[in-house]
Amino acid sequence: MFYRDERLALFIDGSNLYAAAKTLGFDIDYKKLRAEFAHKGRLIRAKYYTALLEDQDYSPIRPLVDWLDYNGYTMVTKSAKEYTDAAGRRKVKGNMDLELAIDAMELSNAMDHMVLFSGDGDFRVLVEALQRKGVRVSVVSTIRCNPPMIADELRRQADNFIDLDDLRSIIGREQKSVNADEGGASFDD
Secondary structure, eight states: OTTTEEEEEEEEEEEHHHHHHHHHTBBBBBHHHHHHHHHEEEEEEEEEEEEETTSSSOOHHHHHHHHHHHOEEEEEEOOOOOEEOTTTOOEOOHHHHHHHHHHHHHHGGGEEEEEEOOOOOOGHHHHHHHHHOOOOEEEEESSSSOOOOOOOHHHHSSSSEEEEHHHHHBBBBEEOOOOOGTTTTTOOO
């Protein structure tokens, strides 16, 4: 799947990867994730895409974004838009697909292998375009839930599919237990 001398770039659709990991019941250790793929080839870029609600006093994703920014990831963010749908429900819109696709095409001459962390079928056309330029594309998502988190057309287009669940022992955050006399709950560090 991977060659030590190939130039490798990670493109992470943050909300999609978070949803897949949550569905599988684990948290991603981004330090381990970056180290794992840096070991597989010459990692030239690790990009993480997410939308942020800027008008909130505290965003639960802000600590992660800051940590990633200081630890070898290139952060690509934009302000999410809040709106109320026809049923009166509060919704947040912050699609980063276009930004990811443009960045991947701009970097295509500098990479040999793209690892896309997303199951979004909208990326099938991007994968096809990169392949025409000679870039191999691996897609990381999961089929081990119902319904699968990866679009069938994206999985078919990719050169390689990696099930996120197969990476759990490599990139998952360790879970630590609290003593039973403290309620028996578990927490992450």
